[in-house]
Amino acid sequence: MTMQRKNQMIWLHSIDFLKLFSNITYDNVPITLPLLREFQKYVARHYKSARLEKKGTKLHSNIQKACEPYLIKSTVKRKEGYVLVRADLYPLTANIKNRKFLYLAHHRHEYKKMLKNEHCRPLIYLQSLPETAFLFSKEQRVLNKIKKVIKKSATPRFFKSKTFISWLNKKVKKLLSNIRKVNTLFEKYPISKTLYGSTINRHGALITTFAQTRNVQTINFQHGVFGEVAHLPVNADVNLVWGESHKKYLESYGVPADKIMIVPPLFPRSLQSRTPFHSISHQKKRVLVALQPLGYGFNKKMIQTIEKAAQPLANRLLIRYKLHPDQRKRRYSTLINPNYSTMYNHGSFSLHTLIEESDIVITPFSTVAYEALLLEKPVVFYSKKTTIYYLRGTPIFVKEFGEFKQLFSKISSEPTYLSTLVAMTKLKDEKSIPMNDKTVASFLI
The missing domain is CATH 3.40.50.2000 (Glycogen Phosphorylase B;)
Incomplete structure (x- = not known):
């Protein structure tokens, strides 16, 4: 499948981003996966400079394989506890009685909307959670490692600009705060599985990545048609898709067939x-x-x-x-x-x-x-x-x-x-x- 040129540029830089920063972790969570989609948006906004730096460079045709070294290889351990569900996906679980669910809202408007549904309980707003008290030196180590990567002579110029450095520092500080909040959540509630949407955004990627570092099974449900960015790489243990055409689409970019399961389509937000x-x-x-x-x-x-x-x-x-x-x-x-x-x-x-x-x-x-x-x-x-x-x-x-x-x-x-x-x-x-x-x-x- 031929990828649009702009998306090729985004992916060329995205793979560099994963390669450069994937070894930097906080609370065992790599900073790159939760930030990947935000980085892709950054590249799109600075497309002119991104294009000049990668002019003539060819993209690895197998996106999943190119990203594989930077994905978490977890060993799922069967655990008792809650299934952690993105609050917007409540309809998927509404009538399942023999399982405990914990619903997490990432936006204030999402929390207020689901608060009106008395059955969507327990419901937690991520930003209201207290942060686990980590030593400040842990955060400083992350920021110092980022500086070292950027200073290396082999680091591409795109990652050395003042604009990128400012953007990355701002995003990383917010991410580390959210990791501390998610840590509080996992410490308070025993989590056995996670159920999130298929988009690799800062919300789903944060929870999926964190859960995998704790050997918790992760499930992603297709909640929109797939695109060349935002849905790759597939990072969950189980990926539920709406049909054979969606399965083949993911496979065309290298996603293993055994990670994909076909289910009938449902549109939780529409309900x-x-x-x-x-x-x-x-x-x-x-x-x-x-x-x-x-x-x-x-x-x-x-x-x-x-x-x-x-x-x-x-x-x-x-x-x-x-x-x-x-x-x-x-x-x-x-x-x-x-x-x-x-x-x-x-x-x-x-x-x-x-x-x-x-x-x-x-x-x-x-x-x-x-x-x-x-x-x-x-x-x-x-x-x-x-x-x-x-x-x-x-x-x-x-x-x-x-x-x-x-x-x-x-x-x-x-x-x-x-x-x-x-x-x-x-x-x-x-x-x-x-x-x-x-x-x-x-x-x-």
């Missing part, structure tokens, strides 16, 4: 919406636009292009924008025309119903598209033409004003166009039965 959604109009064609965290500039351009193309057909279209969980309406709401467009924060309404009450979904690559295709709704991708690993058929891609204008004209005037779009794009995996309690329980008991 936690506060209010059912009720459609206010059936005369107009209802267009659901699902945003992704691809930067304000990217989303601004998409919204403005859609708004401009929809304006002449305002009496026949209703545009609904669904924000990503990491986005807030106040930043984007001024870009839309309230006469024919509305915008919702993630979780404001039932996403499942919102999709059902839409005639078509537009998104760059959101998991909302996957949910929509499971419900046999037409999906159009805001992107240049590309390969989408979980699709078969002929997906429709739109990016420019003229393409949107033509799309909106067809869906509002041609009665059979939407059904034609449905027939053109299908999921590779057969439609699965819904996830049930026994499916998850088999991995958690």
Whole structure:
């Protein structure tokens, strides 16, 4: 599988990052894995200098193998105790009665949301935990080791800039604080397993890495469609994915087949919406636009292009924008025309119903598209033409004003166009039965 050039650059530097700093540990936890995704975001923000330094360098085609020396090789020991679960994933465990669960929220808004669910207990907010009292000299040793690595003549220039050094010191200090808090959690509660999402972000990677240093079994559940960054390397003992196409995708980057298990798809965040959604109009064609965290500039351009193309057909279209969980309406709401467009924060309404009450979904690559295709709704991708690993058929891609204008004209005037779009794009995996309690329980008991 050919990786996009920008992502190749990110991975070339990511492997250097792992190689340079993986031997630096705190409380036996390597600092690199919990910081990997944050480092990749840093590279993306400084892409110009990153590209110049790696010009002409080829990427190892097997990402998993390239990262393998820096992953934790733990020996899982069977233990009694709690399954530590990311609070957002509560629906996966809601009806399992013969297991003890401990729910951990990483964001304040996540904690407040799950606090309203009286069944999501015990519930702990990570930032409210006291830090285990380690000697200050331990933290200083980590910072001094970082300085030594950076000063070495063999260290690439990208890691010697004042900007990077400042960024790394800030991130490491916060990470060490969080490690002390997680240590407090593991000291207070006996943890037998962990259940987190598949994204290798600073939250999941922290818990998974910490647990593996304690020989605790780690389980990651796919909670979004996979991408070239953010989901690799696979670092959990068991990785639950939605179907064969997702399994093959991970295997194409070198993930061992024995680390992957197929389960039916479930979308925990979609099940936690506060209010059912009720459609206010059936005369107009209802267009659901699902945003992704691809930067304000990217989303601004998409919204403005859609708004401009929809304006002449305002009496026949209703545009609904669904924000990503990491986005807030106040930043984007001024870009839309309230006469024919509305915008919702993630979780404001039932996403499942919102999709059902839409005639078509537009998104760059959101998991909302996957949910929509499971419900046999037409999906159009805001992107240049590309390969989408979980699709078969002929997906429709739109990016420019003229393409949107033509799309909106067809869906509002041609009665059979939407059904034609449905027939053109299908999921590779057969439609699965819904996830049930026994499916998850088999991995958690």
